[in-house]
Amino acid sequence: MYNELLEKAKEISARAYCPYSKFTVGACVLYESGNIYQGVNVENASYGLSLCAERNAISTAIAQGEKSKIKAVAIYSPNQTKCLPCGACRQWISEFALSEKETQIILEDDNKQVLVLSLEEIFPYGFKFN
Numbered sequence: 001m002y003n004e005l006l007e008k009a010k011e012i013s014a015r016a017y018c019p020y021s022k023f024t025v026g027a028c029v030l031y032e033s034g035n036i037y038q039g040v041n042v043e044n045a046s047y048g049l050s051l052c053a054e055r056n057a058i059s060t061a062i063a064q065g066e067k068s069k070i071k072a073v074a075i076y077s078p079n080q081t082k083c084l085p086c087g088a089c090r091q092w093i094s095e096f097a098l099s100e101k102e103t104q105i106i107l108e109d110d111n112k113q114v115l116v117l118s119l120e121e122i123f124p125y126g127f128k129f130n
């Protein structure tokens with residue numbers, strides 16, 4: 001399953017709009033429902049307005065009416081192995097995560113093997129309303 005998610009992140013990464021950084025990113029988010037949503041980074045001439053692939057995928061899920069929680073997020077960049085989500089995306093994933101322990105981040109390592117990290121490992125002590 002994780003291989004499949006990573007493949008889908010890889011496939012969609014070809015659609016990234018990144019003429020400024022030339023740094024291509026694709027993301028694929030798996031929900032408890034079994035639904036998956038893909039996203040790419042979308043840049044802007046006003047650089048700071050650029051949108052990351054992960055937040056694009058999560059926004060798509062919400063717009064499509066997804067109500068369940070995030071089980072896993074696969075991220076792929078042809079420019080860099082182990083392309084981890086930025087801080088803002090970690091906060092976004094946390095907002096909709098099943099739990100920090102159960103939600104997995106799926107990456108490709110230097111040997112093209114699947115690397116699985118928990119959200120807790122990469123985003124401990126995140127901000128939450130209690």
Ligand code: THU
Pocket residue numbers: 018021023024025040041042043050051052053054084085086089
């Ligand atoms: N980017 C992502 O899409 N996801 C991340 O988690 C990190 C950065 C994008 C934003 C920008 O278009 C490019 O990568 C370089 O920062």
